[in-house]
Structures are given as C-alpha cells and as structure tokens.
C-alpha cells in the first residue's frame with residue numbers, strides 16, 4: 001500500500017514527546033512490512049539548522065481567498081523512507097514547535113491548518129495518490145476535513161485514518177484567526193460558536209479513528225475519559241479502535257544501548273548495578289547500592305500525575321529511597337520539583353531539561369519507574385522500563401492498564417505495581433507496597449524484573465493491526 005503520514009514530530013528529526021517515538025517507529029515498521037511510506041513534517045527551525053535539504057519539486061503556491069501561500073517542499077531520504085518538509089518560514093522558522101516559553105503561539109490554528117492543506121497540495125505536485133493518509137493529533141487534524149471536501153476528485157481513492165495520541169490537546173481555534181480556513185466553502189459545518197475544535201473535526205471527518213491502546217479507546221467512549229468529546233466519539237464508535245503502541249527494541253535494549261555505561265540482560269543484572277551507580281553519581285546522590293532509586297522521565301504536566309506525587313514527596317522522603325526526575329514543561333511543576341531538590345539534595349534530584357541520553361540512563365539505572373498518570377493514552381516509558389528491569393509503578397489508566405500487571409492482583413504474572421484511585425494516598429500506598437517487595441522479598445522482586453524484561457510489545461504487531469485496518473478500508 002501507499003501510505004502517507006502527516007505528523008508533527010518524528011524521533012531523530014524533531015521530538016518533544018511520545019508522538020515522535022510513534023512517528024519514527026510506526027512508518028519504519030510499515031515500510032519493513034513491504035509498504036511504501038512517506039512522511040510529511042513542517043520544516044521547523046531545528047530541522048533547517050541541522051539539515052540543508054534540497055527542494056523536492058518546483059516552488060509551491062497555494063491560493064485561498066484570504067491569503068496566497070508560496071512555500072517550498074523539501075525532501076530527505078531517511079532510513080529508506082521519503083520524508084517531505086513543508087518549508088514556510090513565516091510559520092515554522094521559530095524556536096519552539098508549538099509554543100515559546102510554555103505559551104502556545106497565537107497562530108497555531110492557522111499554522112497547522114496550512115500544514116494540512118500544504119500536504120494535500122504537495123501530494124498533487126508530487127503526483128502521488130496514496131491509499132491512506134494517516135494523520136496524528138490536532139496538528140494534522142484538519143486534513144481529513146480538507147481531504148473529504150477536496151473538489152478536484154484527485155483523492156477519490158484515498159482514505160484517511162486519524163490517530164488520537166492525546167485527546168486532551170484538541171486544538172480549539174477561532175475561525176477568524178485562521179486565514180487558511182476562513183473562506184473555505186464548507187467550513188461552517190465545523191464551526192461552533194465561532195470556534196473550530198480540530199480534534200472534533202477529525203473525529204467527524206476521518207474514515208477511521210484509532211487511538212494508541214485498547215483501554216484508552218474504551219475510556220474515550222465514557223464521559224469521564226473523553227475529555228468532553230464523548231458524544232462525537234460515541235457516534236463514531238463503530239469506526240474507533242485502539243491499537244497498542246510498541247516499544248522500539250532497537251533503541252531500547254539494555255544489551256546494546258549506546259547511551260548507558262554498562263550492558264545487561266535478564267540473567268545477569270550486574271551491568272544494571274553499574275548503571276545505577278553511574279546514575280547516582282550523575283545526579284549527585286550518594287552511591288548506595290541498597291537504596292532503591294525511583295526514576296521518572298516525562299513532560300511536566302498535570303497529565304503525568306504531579307498532582308498526586310508532589311503532595312506526598314515529604315512523606316516519601318521519610319523512607320529509605322532516592323528519586324531522579326527529568327522533564328520540561330509547566331513552570332509551576334518545575335518550581336515545586338526544583339525547590340524540593342534543594343531541600344533534599346541527598347535523596348531527590350531534578351533535571352529541568354530534555355536529554356535522550358539522560359532518559360536512557362534513568363531507565364537503565366533506576367529500580368522503579370513512576371507513571372502515576374491522571375490519564376495515559378498509551379505511555380511508552382513503562383514499556384522501556386519493563387525492557388530494562390526497572391519495575392513500573394503506574395496508575396491503572398489507558399495503556400498503562402494494558403501493559404503492566406500488578407503484583408498483588410496477579411502475583412504469578414506480575415510485572416509492576418498498579419493503583420487506581422486518583423489520590424496522593426493511593427500512590428503513596430502503592431509505592432510503599434513496592435518498597436516492601438524491594439526490601440523484604442528480593443527473590444520476588446528479581447522475578448518481577450525478569451518477567452518484565454521478557455515482555456514484548458513490538459511495533460511489528462502494531463503495524464500488522466494498522467495494515468489490516470488500512471486494508472479493510474480498501475476491501
């Protein structure tokens with residue numbers, strides 16, 4: 001099949017979060033399965049600074065009634081996949097992808113509506129008629145609408161798939177602020193009270209909707225878990241499915257990981273002990289092999305459960321443990337964690353930054369990994385943790401519920417610790433259960449680590465599920 005990805009992040013090229021992991025691994029898995037995949041990305045400043053890319057075709061011009069857009073389409077062959085970049089400096093030559101200093105750019109609606117339209121325009125210039133255009137999150141969420149309303153008939157055999165990686169980010173923008181869509185002849189159906197909700201538009205217009213775990217798909221159909229989109233999602237329930245993300249074991253493998261100081265496997269964890277010592281050293285924590293280290297790597301947002309974690313930090317520090325957190329995001333979470341690190345330099349380290357190398361070291365050197373998320377469409381770090389013998393402590397929501405088996409509920413198959421109540425105390429009790437297992441039952445703890453290391457969530461499995469969905473649309 002000919003498959004096009006319209007996406008805003010691809011790991012190795014540009015990344016702020018988990019979307020990028022999928023933007024890399026899924027196209028590569030589809031390509032490896034024998035299909036022709038191309039990826040369309042905005043030509044962000046960070047990409048332009050690193051790669052001086054040639055033009056893929058003559059200069060592009062896109063007309064709308066409000067504005068004429070002259071843009072360049074650039075091309076790179078990357079791991080056997082054609083990647084095309086929409087180069088429009090006015091919108092993408094900026095320091096941030098979506099925001100500057102945690103404040104969203106005021107014209108994000110216009111920037112990404114244009115990106116979606118530019119992808120369709122560029123496909124015609126390239127003479128490509130894909131079987132599937134696969135869009136991801138609000139950034140390319142207007143593409144299914146534009147595709148459906150395309151008057152040219154050029155895309156008559158092209159179907160759209162829209163994947164929800166995070167339904168909390170919906171992209172709600174005032175029509176008045178979106179020159180690209182303002183005069184579109186069919187736009188008024190998408191406008192409610194003067195605003196367009198991009199995610200809602202994709203839910204209504206895409207041929208199929210997927211999300212990144214079966215459990216999050218179920219949650220999206222409930223009032224509580226749908227982030228306000230319950231009615232629309234229920235209407236499309238027959239076209240909605242959950243396909244679990246995979247773990248890229250070529251990147252996340254403790255036997256080969258190039259970022260960590262020592263390698264290890266399930267039979268010999270001595271290299272993990274070395275990684276732990278190195279992590280403690282780099283985090284300015286005392287080198288104490290018997291003290292459990294709790295790691296966390298994430299965007300600093302409410303979603304990731306800081307509302308449960310921050311209130312119990314004082315009580316946690318009464319236990320014999322260490323904690324290392326790396327993340328960027330919400331300034332108030334940064335401030336809380338930074339102040340706490342200053343007060344507890346022997347037990348708590350906080351790195352306010354984005355570092356892939358450090359993320360790998362935390363995965364390898366920690367004993368436990370914390371993901372107490374409010375909600376979690378899939379979650380990737382719990383899969384990475386399992387692969388590294390780092391026992392995940394998670395809230396049983398979304399994909400976390402699909403991937404971690406709790407020690408108490410299912411002792412024989414256990415791979416981690418799961419709590420459900422959305423409260424700080426529930427998290428504290430869960431961490432205490434984990435501490436007990438670590439200190440008092442080292443055999444059980446070791447078995448849990450080994451079981452996790454043997455668990456496999458492959459991208460091949462995910463790609464097979466996406467392919468059968470794509471094929472069903474052309475049957």
Ligand SMILES: Nc1ncnc2c1ncn2[C@@H]1O[C@H](COP(=O)(O)OP(=O)(O)O[C@H]2O[C@H](CO)[C@@H](O)[C@H](O)[C@H]2O)[C@@H](O)[C@H]1O
Nearest residue numbers: 017018019165298299327353354355359376377378379380
């Ligand atoms: N400071 C930092 N330094 C280095 N690396 C960092 C980092 N902060 C985050 N990362 C990395 O970014 C990725 C985060 O992935 P997640 O799936 O946990 O989160 P995210 O919420 O961004 O993604 C959304 O999309 C993904 C993909 O579908 C879903 O799994 C998820 O549930 C959904 O919220 C991981 O690879 C992690 O290591």
